[in-house]
Amino acid sequence: MKRYAYYQSCINESMTKEVDRSIELWQHDLGIEMVKMHESACCGGSNLDYVSPKHFALVNGRNIATAEKQGLDLVVSCNTCLMTIRSAKKKLDESAELRNEVNEILRKEGLEYRGTSQVRHLLWVLIDDVGLDVIRKKVKNPLSKLRIAPFYGCHILRPSTVLGKDNPLEPTSLDQLLDALGGKTISYEHKNRCCGFHTLLVAEEESLNVAAEALKEAMDEKADCIVTPCPLCHTVLDGYQGKALKQNGLKGSIPVLHLSEVVGLALGYSDRQLGIKRHIVTV
Amino acid sequence: MSDSTIQHHEESRDVTFRVHRFNPQVDSKPYFDDYTIRLEKGITVLRAINYIKEHVDSSLTFRAFCQAGICGSCAMRINNMSKLACTTQVWDELDKAREPGVIKVEPLRNLPHIKDLVVEMDPLVGKMQKYSNWVDSKMPEEQWGKKEFLVSEEEFLAYDKATDCILCASCVSECTILRAHKEYVSPAVLLKSYRMNVDSRDAMHDQRLAGLVQDHGVWDCTHCYRCQETCVKNIPIMDAIHGIREDAYASRGSKDTSGARHAEAFMDDIEKKGKLVEATLPIRTNGVVWTLKNLLPMAVKMVIKRRTPPPPPLVKASKGIDALRKEFKEMTSHVGKDHEKKSGE
Numbered sequence: 001m002k003r004y005a006y007y008q009s010c011i012n013e014s015m016t017k018e019v020d021r022s023i024e025l026w027q028h029d030l031g032i033e034m035v036k037m038h039e040s041a042c043c044g045g046s047n048l049d050y051v052s053p054k055h056f057a058l059v060n061g062r063n064i065a066t067a068e069k070q071g072l073d074l075v076v077s078c079n080t081c082l083m084t085i086r087s088a089k090k091k092l093d094e095s096a097e098l099r100n101e102v103n104e105i106l107r108k109e110g111l112e113y114r115g116t117s118q119v120r121h122l123l124w125v126l127i128d129d130v131g132l133d134v135i136r137k138k139v140k141n142p143l144s145k146l147r148i149a150p151f152y153g154c155h156i157l158r159p160s161t162v163l164g165k166d167n168p169l170e171p172t173s174l175d176q177l178l179d180a181l182g183g184k185t186i187s188y189e190h191k192n193r194c195c196g197f198h199t200l201l202v203a204e205e206e207s208l209n210v211a212a213e214a215l216k217e218a219m220d221e222k223a224d225c226i227v228t229p230c231p232l233c234h235t236v237l238d239g240y241q242g243k244a245l246k247q248n249g250l251k252g253s254i255p256v257l258h259l260s261e262v263v264g265l266a267l268g269y270s271d272r273q274l275g276i277k278r279h280i281v282t283v
Numbered sequence: 284m285s286d287s288t289i290q291h292h293e294e295s296r297d298v299t300f301r302v303h304r305f306n307p308q309v310d311s312k313p314y315f316d317d318y319t320i321r322l323e324k325g326i327t328v329l330r331a332i333n334y335i336k337e338h339v340d341s342s343l344t345f346r347a348f349c350q351a352g353i354c355g356s357c358a359m360r361i362n363n364m365s366k367l368a369c370t371t372q373v374w375d376e377l378d379k380a381r382e383p384g385v386i387k388v389e390p391l392r393n394l395p396h397i398k399d400l401v402v403e404m405d406p407l408v409g410k411m412q413k414y415s416n417w418v419d420s421k422m423p424e425e426q427w428g429k430k431e432f433l434v435s436e437e438e439f440l441a442y443d444k445a446t447d448c449i450l451c452a453s454c455v456s457e458c459t460i461l462r463a464h465k466e467y468v469s470p471a472v473l474l475k476s477y478r479m480n481v482d483s484r485d486a487m488h489d490q491r492l493a494g495l496v497q498d499h500g501v502w503d504c505t506h507c508y509r510c511q512e513t514c515v516k517n518i519p520i521m522d523a524i525h526g527i528r529e530d531a532y533a534s535r536g537s538k539d540t541s542g543a544r545h546a547e548a549f550m551d552d553i554e555k556k557g558k559l560v561e562a563t564l565p566i567r568t569n570g571v572v573w574t575l576k577n578l579l580p581m582a583v584k585m586v587i588k589r590r591t592p593p594p595p596p597l598v599k600a601s602k603g604i605d606a607l608r609k610e611f612k613e614m615t616s617h618v619g620k621d622h623e624k625k626s627g628e
Contacts, residue, residue: 158508
């Protein structure tokens, strides 16, 4: 059983609890164990870095140091947490001065940022550590009836200097996983575009226009559902779907599933077990 | 091995350019024309469409000038991404083509379309004027031409990368928020504004910043990083956008804009609980009236589906919060010392 330090994203502890619930259901089936990091702190959600760059480095240096203390890689299931913590890691790795300043403070808690733990998305762990062939063999309920619109979200792709797993303009990782689960993915322009989440409370009209355009293209392409590896994208595309479509004079609806839920469905778990009934748009 | 992979190793081959066409004087709507020409490896997209114009269809209209990636006039969307035609290799694009052997060429987005591959740049220039994208000299006018205005290397490094911008508008074309609202300031203008605001010779910082924090300004950026990924000069545009936000937060505080209040909420919550208190985030960002008006119908749906974030008293602090608070405070004193040091210089 390969173990990982599992970073608990704020949103997965409040609005999208079904993400962690589904991972807990199937993790052992795939030979992995996500050890929850109860002592981790909010990454700053792509905001703390400009409110105070030094607190940003401290908080995320501490998050990574906590995983390092256990000798485990830090794994997240939220794109923005991934991008944010990796950005901090890059800054700490590139600046001995910043690293020393952060470590001087962390040392009093018995922690030290060394840069030994990798910061990875759950999707990457499934592909690189579990392996697509193993996943293919474990599938009990292939998603073969589904025409899926993969929605990567920004912060698993961009900035590529921080992420670097996929080609940010032509990503394939989520498509590969969905293919291993037996699903048929569609090629559409919005698969690597933005959901609008980060301006929902600051420029709501713009955010909803962004979401509506993505939803429209997926519906026009006759997708049965959208699948995303990010709970923030899910919150906009599912939770705000009705409002976004109405604002843009559009009709219809499309279910939006978390990556962790489609893995669960393919491995034979029910929608009730996975928490899919909690979505705003009926699946 | 796909067809395109086999063929891109060839030294010469037929390539189809699927070009967006529209002449408002005769066409009721845009359409695509396919031009198939034999090309040799090493040729750029600009040379290929120049060849089409000279030998196949003289009516094809596009802008180009320097042919060396300096003037920025040949920016267009090639295979769904904005870039310079003169620095884009046809053979590289063949690898990315969705349909083997076919390269799609379209005009930039987010700017008014004039004809074929030509867009109107005036809205961008207008925004550069609106946000005063020039240095307004600190030096008294009577000294102009008589005294040198020296810039140290350190001062120059603050905006060195931003000066690489050639105003090709590729970032403008790919901007998510500009597509959602045409009034949005746009990434190129934010980059230029940042560059002017950190220039040691400039006297208009406060006025420029006051404009940038208004509606359709710096806080509307949705952090999608498409601008940065698109930039033909590899300029870290988001660093400039975050730089303006950091500056706005530090010099104007959080009280005057929802964007700054939103960002501050993260800082407060991390210090108090180690995690975000999502239930009150809309109220702290926009106030009670906005929250009731905009979010109440959705809150009802969320209650029914049991997805509402827990109220603040039920948000359990992270384990080890006392240690985190102490560390946070210690870092705050470091930041305070940094500011003292900076203002003493």
